[in-house]
Amino acid sequence: MPATAATDAVVGPIALLGAPGAGKGTQAKLIVHRYGIPQISTGDILRDNVARGTELGKQARVVMERGELVSDQLVSGMVADRLAQKDCERGYILDGFPRTVAQAEWLDKYLDSRTFGRRKLPPVVINIQVGYNQLLQRLTGRRSCPACGRIYNVYSQPPRVDHVCDVEGASLIQRKDDKEEVISERLKEYERRTLPLVEYYRRQGRLHEVNGELPANQVTEQILKLIERPAVQAGSND
Template sequence: MTSESAHSSAPADNRLLPGPILLLGAPGVGKGTQAQRLMGDFGIPQISTGDILRDNIARGTELGRAAKSLMDQGQLVPDELVNGMVGSRLTQPDVRRGYILDGYPRTLGQAEWLDSHLISLEEDAGAVSLPLVAISIKVDEQELLRRITGRRICPVCKTIYNIHSKPPRKEGFCDNEGSPLQHRSDDTEQAFTERMKAYNSLTAPVIEHYSRQGRFREVDGSRAVEEVTASIEAALRHLRQAGE
């Protein structure tokens, strides 16, 4: 599925303050597409830990240098550094109305740290801050496998096709560029199975954490893109109203 920056669906209720949103979903559910639509509807940024990490390294921040040193040694970046980078990002003015988190919090420890950090930001600023809510896009695993293994990408214009649901006019070639389409090495059944195991083991405690606090909803991601967006925004309104 392709990400899109603009769409024709009706805008969300302008009276709703979205606040921080964690968009969850297994590989292939369409999180990127839905994040772009929410950004357009609410005028809030998407915050990717990958982007934050690359930005800190490029700017040579203290956190970026520490992370780069570990990565150069083949080590994972620990929660302490990731948390620090996210905390720094959340001080920027474009997040005041809300933001969409991508790839974070990935673990229960990160979720607990973020909850505490958001409370401290509220206390420091002396203003009301909304708690993070989590919305998961759910798609049947067999359908996800079909989406992933059928995915083909144009290396030139980056258009994404699917040999099952969105095939190119000429098999194996991009409609726009005529370039041979690529099949990513991680878009295989074996790779998908491993990614699902990792996703489920990491995400289950995060979902349980937010469920216990009444800050979690699940939506059906198998429907049309516009319908999924409407369901996400309805879930968000419900969560915000329930928290008032």
């Protein structure tokens, strides 16, 4: 990617919050492309550590084989190792982290001893807000082609012929995970788990909220305005 003001920018850490279906993945990809910074996924980090047999990965494997959740301490340790790598020097997008108040507190302490472009930068915490009914429609409306994997949405991106793939002509299917009863439980679990984290950042005046029900390009514009705050470009010294 050729060097530009955007790809040279020191943006610091970015944490995207939002329920399943809010569009975090879409926005994260756009930010990665614009700034050339990595997307740090806790799921990827966990799988990588387990696969490579690192000390933390071995501990995590034991916990996972018991069917238990990996502790905040283990997750934070693996995240710290990943954030210390060179590609994170200008910033990164945190995907799936923090998920708890304990992880957010750890992140604050970790960042207190780190600099980006010779300055300390707190995370830009962005909550993509989408109403419950809209989330339900986005998630339960998903259909896929069993032949080519193409994804449709019966509400917002339907095929030309109902229930039939435009490319393969195969009948579209709905995953079990996209059934309304399953989605409803996922959304309730997200709210239960994440509300304390949202309140943690809101109390500190550090939570930025954007309207995720707008078209994707308008959501991106809102997010970029928050990221491109003053004095974050590379070479800035004030």
